[in-house]
Amino acid sequence: MVTIKDVARHAGVSVATVSRCINETGYVHADTRKKVEDAVRALNYAPNEVARSLYTRKSKLIGLLLPDITNPYFPQLARGVEDGMQANEFRIIFGNSDENEQKEQEYIQTFIQNNVVGVISSTNRPDSDIYAKLNIPVVFLDRTSSDSPSVYSDGRKGGRLAAQEMIARGSKRITVLRGPVHIRPAQDRFQGAVEVLEEAGIDYNIIQTSSFSFAEAESWAKELFAKHLDTDGVIASNDIVATAVLHEAQRLGKRVPEDVQVIGFDDIPLSSLLSPSLSTIRQPAYDMGKEAALLLIRLIEQGKVDNRNIQLPVSFVERDTTRKVD
Amino acid sequence: MVTIKDVARHAGVSVATVSRCINETGYVHADTRKKVEDAVRALNYAPNEVARSLYTRKSKLIGLLLPDITNPYFPQLARGVEDGMQANEFRIIFGNSDENEQKEQEYIQTFIQNNVVGVISSTNRPDSDIYAKLNIPVVFLDRTSSDSPSVYSDGRKGGRLAAQEMIARGSKRITVLRGPVHIRPAQDRFQGAVEVLEEAGIDYNIIQTSSFSFAEAESWAKELFAKHLDTDGVIASNDIVATAVLHEAQRLGKRVPEDVQVIGFDDIPLSSLLSPSLSTIRQPAYDMGKEAALLLIRLIEQGKVDNRNIQLPVSFVERDTTRKVD
DNA sequence: TTTATGTGTGTAACCGGTTCCACATTTCGA
DNA sequence: TCGAAATGTGGAACCGGTTACACACATAAA
Known part of the structure; x- marks a missing residue:
């Protein structure tokens, strides 16, 4: 490993000068600077960040x-x-x-x-x-x-948006998937959606979920339709769950969006590639x-x-x- | 920040002893060890990895x-x-x-x-x-x-598998999506698939792609059906591209898998959630x-x-x- | 008893940088 | 022309650890 000492020796200056030079701190004569820069290049020197970090108590x-x-x-x-x-x-x-x-x-x-x-x-x-x-x-x-x-991002507003759009598109018996209780943004979304549904006096159900995992998403989708087969609008806690819901709805022979609408949350990249492609609340x-x-x-x-x-x-x-x- | 010196002082020993103690190198008397361990706990000491790394030239x-x-x-x-x-x-x-x-x-x-x-x-x-x-x-x-x-993983074998399964399931006019040329595993897959198609004397086309990005996947899917509308089997270079193909096929009113079969590659988590769920070559x-x-x-x-x-x-x-x- | 060996501990050098400080030289204003 | 300020450079301390080495003492073997 080539160290600052090697550079100093090669350039015929002290390590202090090399240090000042590469950090552009303090005075360095133009000629000296050139010598140091040449040495750095010749030896292909890169400072040891660990040594730097030790003294400065900083790092990159x-x-x-x-x-x-x-x-x-x-x-x-x-x-x-x-x-x-x-x-x-x-x-x-x-x-x-x-x-x-x-x-x-x-x-x-x-x-x-x-x-x-x-x-x-x-x-x-x-x-x-x-x-x-x-x-x-x-x-x-x-x-x-x-x-x-x-x-x-504004989870509550997102939840409100989802509910508003769903109502505007005619769903009457909406199911809201409530995300994990310990995840704040999930609760905000839920809150926002419920607010709007209450304000509008729309009939709705809640399905509680406890994670955003793929594996479990499918089982909540099944639970949802088992409990509320006649639901005509699902506000999912995120796009993964929405995807599972979509999948399950289709498996049950429901037409989306005619029989049941689905809105996800997040706008993950695959959402646009699903069939039908997923309407969702986008977070950037x-x-x-x-x-x-x-x-x-x-x-x-x-x-x-x-x-x-x-x-x-x-x-x-x-x-x-x-x-x-x- | 609490350093090894603080621990040494607190325990009434030298820094060398503390070091030997926490690294379990060299001799340390049981009584001394206890004193040091108590001090470490009392001060909530954790060694500075940067300092360690500087001397040992290693790190975690x-x-x-x-x-x-x-x-x-x-x-x-x-x-x-x-x-x-x-x-x-x-x-x-x-x-x-x-x-x-x-x-x-x-x-x-x-x-x-x-x-x-x-x-x-x-x-x-x-x-x-x-x-x-x-x-x-x-x-x-x-x-x-x-x-x-x-x-x-064995890309070539994966490609072979994809082609074999597709042939076994009756596709006759297969399109192979060839992944980016500079990505070795993509070429292996392609190679494997083409080998099998050649061996079986099956009619096939190739669509060249140049990335695995979502955005572009859709355009290749379009290109595919624009050029080969009658294809009845698509071997995609990965699941993203396969998803785009599936999406496009459905948009064109094709039934999957009746009119056209699709096999992806990778088995990314969403593959199982698509509708219809995606058959694919799984890499662990x-x-x-x-x-x-x-x-x-x-x-x-x-x-x-x-x-x-x-x-x-x-x-x-x-x-x-x-x-x-x- | 002597000597070798094992056990236990501290001092100080070292890792590769940065920076304080001392000192030399140059520049500049009065 | 002189003193102050600006410029330029090197020596050495320092960051927080690890470890080589010296040394003291205990134990065991001869």
Whole structure:
């Protein structure tokens, strides 16, 4: 490994000068600078970030904690974060928390041990003292926290939108799938939808679900039609569940959207490729990830920031699981 | 931040003793050990991995480079890697390469600067000197390299399987979607399928594609039916493309599988949720990721390993886009 | 009893950078 | 022309660990 000493020797200067040169701090004479730059090139030198980090107590690393990258909503977020970070030369240490406090704790611990300069987390416990104790900036992604920086979309409005669009398209006996109770955005959506249904005096049922997993989605879809065979509109807690509902409806010989309309949530990439393609409430996941990255970078570099809670808009994406209106 | 010195002071011993104690190297008297352990607990001490890494030139970090986490095949791989690493207390620095040599180079560079002890990469250039020059172990994932450690599945066999199953189910005018030429596994699949079609003397067409992206998948599906409207069997290069084909076929009023059969590749999670659910050639992506992690760990800890090229089996998953045989 | 060996502990060098400080030289305003 | 300020450079301390080495003491073998 070529070190700063090798460069110094090659250039005939001290390590201090090399350091000042590559960091552009302090005075360096133009001629000296040239010698150093030549040496760097000749030896193909890249500074050891570990040594740097030890002294400065900083790094170019941030920690990213997501519940489960296998859930198709999260890759979008992750990619947004990554692109935002990559453009600013930060690197990401990544972990899946499985919404498990212990794992979350462990990851945060090792993030700190590796001198990360910031953390982005999609946690259900933003107010846990795991985070309160950290003395580096944290951005909560897809999760709200009143007084911590966060990037999220308006779940309640999304839920309202879903219900409004479904009512406008004529469903009378609506079933709302209520997502996992411990996941805040899921509850917001649910809340929003129920509000609108109540306001409109529409008949509705609730099916409780407890995860967003593929495997279980199918069983809730079955439960839904077993309990409410005559439902003519389903507001799903996310696109995976919506897909399972669609699948089950078709298996039962129902026509979508004629017999039953379905609206999902998230707008994951495959939604548009289903048959019929899935109408859904879109969250701009990629943008959310990117905003989170940029917000975190601002917090890291400027210490504090005015707009610390960024809410991105949701929108109704009309596809083929809902009927057309004029 | 609490350092080893604080622990030493609190326990009334030297830092060397604390170090020996927490690393379980050298002699430590039982009484002393207790004092140190108490101090560690009392101060809630966790060693600074950066300082450790600087001296030992090692770390508990590995680099993971995937083309694009947004492609639904990769989260599975990533998750497998993560679980394998997590269980052995390694952490992952993650990057998306976009199959772009420059980005790949940059990531590998920063991996090294951060003292990672190993790399897992899904690259199209396993033989590039980016990797040859590294003096830490590298495992190629989902990519083959004759003389480097790798974990992959048998693409050619998968392609053969797809063609065989399709022929066995009566398709006569088959269209094979050929994946991007620079992606080795895609070409293996294609090769395998074409071999079988040739051997069987079946009429077939080829549609060339150049990426696995969602956006473009739809246009290839359109192109496919525009050129070969009468095709009665499509072997897709992966499940995304297969989904787009399915979607387009249905849009054109074709019945699947009666009028046209479709076989995908990968078995991404959503495949089973499509309507009709997608028959596909399954690659055990999660297991591949996990195997890659374990192989890399063996390489890191033992220096070398006998079985460095791990091939995992592919299998035909029969669902509803293919006809039933007795 | 002597000597070798095993056990237990502390001091200090080291990893590869960054930065404080001292010192030398140059530039510039009065 | 002189003193102050600006410019340029190197030595050495420092970041928080690990480990080589020296040394003290206990135990066992000769």
